[in-house]
Amino acid sequence: MERREFVSNLGLTLALACTAGLAACSKGGSDTPDPTPPGGGTTPKLSLNLAADLPNVGDFKIAGGVIIIRTSAGNTAASFSALSSTCTHQGCTVSNFNNSSKLIECNAPCGHGSRYSTTGAVNTGPATAALSAYTIKVDGNALTVS
Numbered sequence: 001m002e003r004r005e006f007v008s009n010l011g012l013t014l015a016l017a018c019t020a021g022l023a024a025c026s027k028g029g030s031d032t033p034d035p036t037p038p039g040g041g042t043t044p045k046l047s048l049n050l051a052a053d054l055p056n057v058g059d060f061k062i063a064g065g066v067i068i069i070r071t072s073a074g075n076t077a078a079s080f081s082a083l084s085s086t087c088t089h090q091g092c093t094v095s096n097f098n099n100s101s102k103l104i105e106c107n108a109p110c111g112h113g114s115r116y117s118t119t120g121a122v123n124t125g126p127a128t129a130a131l132s133a134y135t136i137k138v139d140g141n142a143l144t145v146s
């Protein structure tokens with residue numbers, strides 16, 4: 001191999017290695033939400049019994065990659081909020097719904113205190129991207145998220 005060909009190949013190899021390294025390191029602190037829904041690429045499916053799981057306004061449940069909050073009385077889809085439970089700041093799971101402030105809180109070690117409204121909008125950073133919303137269906141006392 002001639003020196004010129006070797007140097008050219010070396011430059012290409014280094015450029016590819018640097019690009020791959022930057023891509024691998026950029027995931028950790030990104031405020032860009034992961035486009036893959038919770039559950040490894042499949043739409044989350046979660047069913048709850050409203051009488052047992054979310055009987056009162058302000059009750060919430062975190063399961064299956066979703067946080068579901070009863071925002072008002074009544075058993076209609078409009079009485080609930082279903083959002084991704086993955087904080088958009090560093091990917092940990094949100095930890096609480098504060099009924100006094102009406103905010104979803106991320107107090108996990110990686111969360112740094114981000115807070116979201118029941119629509120998923122960022123209220124307090126460092127997160128800058130909203131939580132993804134999911135479709136809610138209510139049939140009697142059965143709530144389904146998809």
